[in-house]
Amino acid sequence: xxxxxxxxxxxxxxxxxxxxxxxxxxxxxxxxxxxxxxxxxxxxxxxxxxxxxxxxxxxxxxxxxxxxxxxxxxxxxxxxxxxxxxxxxxxxxxxxxxxxxxxxxxxxxxx
Amino acid sequence: xxxxxxxxxxxxxxxxxxxxxxxxxxxxxxxxxxxxxxxxxxxxxxxxxxxxxxxxxxxxxxxxxxxxxxxxxxxxxxxxxxxxxxxxxxxxxxxxxxxxxxxxxxxxxxxxx
Numbered sequence: 001x002x003x004x005x006x007x008x009x010x011x012x013x014x015x016x017x018x019x020x021x022x023x024x025x026x027x028x029x030x031x032x033x034x035x036x037x038x039x040x041x042x043x044x045x046x047x048x049x050x051x052x053x054x055x056x057x058x059x060x061x062x063x064x065x066x067x068x069x070x071x072x073x074x075x076x077x078x079x080x081x082x083x084x085x086x087x088x089x090x091x092x093x094x095x096x097x098x099x100x101x102x103x104x105x106x107x108x109x110x111x
Numbered sequence: 112x113x114x115x116x117x118x119x120x121x122x123x124x125x126x127x128x129x130x131x132x133x134x135x136x137x138x139x140x141x142x143x144x145x146x147x148x149x150x151x152x153x154x155x156x157x158x159x160x161x162x163x164x165x166x167x168x169x170x171x172x173x174x175x176x177x178x179x180x181x182x183x184x185x186x187x188x189x190x191x192x193x194x195x196x197x198x199x200x201x202x203x204x205x206x207x208x209x210x211x212x213x214x215x216x217x218x219x220x221x222x223x224x
Contacts, residue, residue, distance in 0.1 A: 001169070031210055042202060043154070045212035088154065090213075097142055097209040098167050101154040 002027045002093050004102040012108045019079050021105035023072040023089035030092050032065055032072045033099070038085045043101075079109045115216035117203050123222045129191040132219045134203030135184055144213060145178055145188050146202040154202075160186065161209075193223045 035043035049065035089102040158168040180186040204213040
């Protein structure tokens with residue numbers, strides 16, 4: 001079945017440093033979404049990318065969808081302590097609505 | 112809207128007992144998803160419904176698990192009999208239409224001892 005992997009699994013940064021997580025799918029995706037889960041919380045939607053090569057920005061966050069629609073990345077510029085949490089990509093393949101989550105990247109930010 | 116509502120928030124039960132988790136999706140949402148989250152396996156999709164009809168249950172681990180959606184505002188996930196390896200956080204999520212964002216409930220933390 002479809003597999004979605006993310007690297008790295010964990011990332012420790014100092015506040016102000018940049019952070020990037022990469023997402024790779026075993027199958028071509030119709031779209032990809034990104035979610036953030038705070039410790040003890042539930043996943044919260046951040047953004048959806050649909051087009052090949054699409055890039056979207058939300059303040060310090062930059063999201064990119066690969067040309068082949070099999071990979072994606074999330075880059076955070078100048079991390080803050082409020083960025084702490086686990087970031088998940090989630091993709092749909094084919095024409096269905098089955099949303100498969102990636103393995104997640106846990107981000108810790110230290111002062 | 113109050114969002115997706117799950118109950119109970121925490122459940123501790125003994126091995127062999129039946130467990131029922133409940134979910135009320137956001138009103139008007141056509142899709143409902145059940146996920147299980149563990150450290151080892153991450154967020155796994157168990158089953159999803161469209162307009163109360165189960166569409167894909169390939170993620171349901173085994174026959175001990177069953178899910179129903181008797182109407183548009185209520186779904187249950189039942190485990191009978193429960194086992195310690197079922198211990199996890201179970202999330203319910205709903206979305207308005209296909210290919211839109213999923214809204215998650217607060218989750219039910221299940222511990223089977």
